[in-house]
Amino acid sequence: MKHSLTREVLLQMALRITIVVIAVSALSYWHIISALREQTLDALANYITERGRKESAIFVLAQDNQTVFKQHFIEAYPRQEVVSDETFWSLFERRADGTVHLQDRAFDGYIRADGSRSHGTTAYIGPQAPVAQQEFRNRLHLAYQLVDRFSDAWTNRFANLYVSMPENVNIVHWPGLAWARNAPPTLDVTTEEWVTITTSANNPQRRPAWTGLYYDPTAEEWMVSCKTPIDIEGRHLLSVGHDILLNALFERVFKDHLHGAHNLILREDGRLIAHPEKVDELRQTLGLLDIADLDDAPLQGIYRTLQTTVFGHTATTHVIDDEQSDAYLAVSRITGPDWWFVTVYPKSLLTSNAAQTARFILLLGVLSLFIEMAMLYLVMRDKILRPLDLFRHALTRIDNGDYHAVAHGKTPLPDERDDEIGNIAQTLRSMATSIEHHSNRMASLTSDLERQVEERTAELQAAKNIAERLARVDELTAIANRRHFHEVATKELARARRDATPISLCIIDIDHFKQINDNHGHDIGDIVLRQTVQLLQQSIREVDFLARIGGEEFALLLPNTSLQESVVIVDRIRGIVATNQIATDKGTVRITISAGIAECHGQCEYEKLYANADQRLYDAKREGRNRTCY
Numbered sequence: 001m002k003h004s005l006t007r008e009v010l011l012q013m014a015l016r017i018t019i020v021v022i023a024v025s026a027l028s029y030w031h032i033i034s035a036l037r038e039q040t041l042d043a044l045a046n047y048i049t050e051r052g053r054k055e056s057a058i059f060v061l062a063q064d065n066q067t068v069f070k071q072h073f074i075e076a077y078p079r080q081e082v083v084s085d086e087t088f089w090s091l092f093e094r095r096a097d098g099t100v101h102l103q104d105r106a107f108d109g110y111i112r113a114d115g116s117r118s119h120g121t122t123a124y125i126g127p128q129a130p131v132a133q134q135e136f137r138n139r140l141h142l143a144y145q146l147v148d149r150f151s152d153a154w155t156n157r158f159a160n161l162y163v164s165m166p167e168n169v170n171i172v173h174w175p176g177l178a179w180a181r182n183a184p185p186t187l188d189v190t191t192e193e194w195v196t197i198t199t200s201a202n203n204p205q206r207r208p209a210w211t212g213l214y215y216d217p218t219a220e221e222w223m224v225s226c227k228t229p230i231d232i233e234g235r236h237l238l239s240v241g242h243d244i245l246l247n248a249l250f251e252r253v254f255k256d257h258l259h260g261a262h263n264l265i266l267r268e269d270g271r272l273i274a275h276p277e278k279v280d281e282l283r284q285t286l287g288l289l290d291i292a293d294l295d296d297a298p299l300q301g302i303y304r305t306l307q308t309t310v311f312g313h314t315a316t317t318h319v320i321d322d323e324q325s326d327a328y329l330a331v332s333r334i335t336g337p338d339w340w341f342v343t344v345y346p347k348s349l350l351t352s353n354a355a356q357t358a359r360f361i362l363l364l365g366v367l368s369l370f371i372e373m374a375m376l377y378l379v380m381r382d383k384i385l386r387p388l389d390l391f392r393h394a395l396t397r398i399d400n401g402d403y404h405a406v407a408h409g410k411t412p413l414p415d416e417r418d419d420e421i422g423n424i425a426q427t428l429r430s431m432a433t434s435i436e437h438h439s440n441r442m443a444s445l446t447s448d449l450e451r452q453v454e455e456r457t458a459e460l461q462a463a464k465n466i467a468e469r470l471a472r473v474d475e476l477t478a479i480a481n482r483r484h485f486h487e488v489a490t491k492e493l494a495r496a497r498r499d500a501t502p503i504s505l506c507i508i509d510i511d512h513f514k515q516i517n518d519n520h521g522h523d524i525g526d527i528v529l530r531q532t533v534q535l536l537q538q539s540i541r542e543v544d545f546l547a548r549i550g551g552e553e554f555a556l557l558l559p560n561t562s563l564q565e566s567v568v569i570v571d572r573i574r575g576i577v578a579t580n581q582i583a584t585d586k587g588t589v590r591i592t593i594s595a596g597i598a599e600c601h602g603q604c605e606y607e608k609l610y611a612n613a614d615q616r617l618y619d620a621k622r623e624g625r626n627r628t629c630y
Helices: 005-079 085-091 134-154 245-255 278-283 295-310 347-382 386-399 403-407 418-471 481-498 513-520 522-538 564-578 606-622
Strands: 092-094 100-102 121-126 161-165 169-173 214-216 221-232 236-243 262-267 272-274 317-321 328-336 338-344 503-510 547-548 553-559 581-584 587-590 593-600
Touching: 005 134, 005 221, 005 236, 005 245, 005 317, 005 328, 005 338, 005 347, 005 503, 085 092, 085 134, 121 134, 134 161, 134 169, 134 236, 161 606, 169 564, 221 245, 221 338, 221 418, 245 262, 245 272, 262 295, 295 317, 295 328, 295 338, 338 347, 386 403, 386 418, 418 481, 481 503, 481 606, 503 513, 503 564, 503 606, 513 522, 522 553, 522 564, 522 581, 553 564, 564 593, 593 606
Parallel strands: none
Antiparallel strands: 092 100, 100 121, 121 169, 161 169, 161 236, 214 221, 221 236, 262 272, 262 338, 317 328, 328 338, 503 553, 503 593, 547 553, 581 587
16 A cells, blocks of 8 residues: 555665665675785785795806805915916817817816716817917916816706806806807907906996896797906906806796786886797897887886886885786896896786675675565564564563663654553653663763772783883893893794894993992992993994893894804994993093804804803903904
């Protein structure tokens, strides 16, 4: 019927529930997408950090290998014996075209003196090289010996190991590839990029240098070369290098990616290194492909975003919300060639998941709406049960202590009716009002008691906090005491063992502190202690931990710090203390400190580390004080 109570209530309830369902669906969508965004950003940060470390490993290893080679050459060069003609020409041979090469057996294989087999090495020495000069022969012979020494181990991870010399010389260990065997006499290796990057003009810092990316169509391999110059007393003697094959790296870039995302590698100057959709263009240009030359607006937009937010910053990993590409960009520097590994994660991956969940909630809400309406219709069908149900609902709220809802009309009752049911409803509401009044009085008394309990509890907690602080802090200097230092040091040692990082412990003692107390009094001695602590705190790093462990003795923990780094830090602190004057009421006091340092790298117990540092402090005091022993 048009004015049916059942129809009117059903329509009103349907409208309200519909609004609630829509609101819940919208809130669910917002909550889900917010949670997914936070989780995704955290996951991207962890992912890109690990990928950057993983992809940098081979390049870091190349530089480390060449550093070892450089150290061995510099140590051996001044001590090497003069290479005789017989020794020299037992390894090398002059060809009819004027060039000098290693004998074929150096590549084909021969047995060394220790019984191992040498093989895979060729050498090209240009016709103008000063082969008759003794220093040149010595240097050439030493370079070959070191290549032969390290080649077997290092070519397990790299394509080759080679040495170039400014006299147009290249010695190459490349198993399976006789690089120099058929080299023409007109070859000038000094003009090659992998040689020119090590010249003083192009590399004044004399650091390891990297060539650009290039593609070898014969070997069907992408490559990049790392080269380290070796100078002695300002003279460039030779350079050592590796060719690094990149097919496996690019395979990981293209296939090992997050679901729905893609990876790429680029350089800060806009050179594209790897992209899953640009393989053919890269191959056609032999790796010389600039992003600016591509007809790819999204890729160019990503590069512009990195220019403004990443390039030039010291951080090696970034996660960027790129509005232009509507994606998150996770970026990590690849150590060595200074490439950037980029993961492009479309935001649509988040919105699609959130929208799918919200649609499910909306569908569930609509289904619930129809069920509710059907149930409500069945209840409303029988008008006699309605008032009984309302009474039951009101009595239930009273039983649960919700007197306010019944007393102030928030719980519906048929009290507007002018019959017995209406009288009962009015009486029930009046009863709820009386109960609420008495309940409020009791609640007020209970609230006062609870407030007093809370105040006393807060006072007890404050006293407990003060007691805990006094147990961990030195009262005179307000820094950590011996007990607190032991706790922190034990935890940091466990962290160092887990992370395989070094950690150093330094024990510091104020020299002749007893004389200060004897000459000026203990009050002045306390001032000296407090101001010494201020000098120490101003001189150490945020990661370091300082504590007073007794009298004029302090302990300083240096996490992730080697012994050599610790000595530099402590000597700087000792110099600062020695040059400062401590002002007191009885004039200025100058002090010096003695220090003992011990380092731990790997398994090490606190007591042993402390005992070693304490013994070094004893050595410093025995050797005249104002010094550091380690």
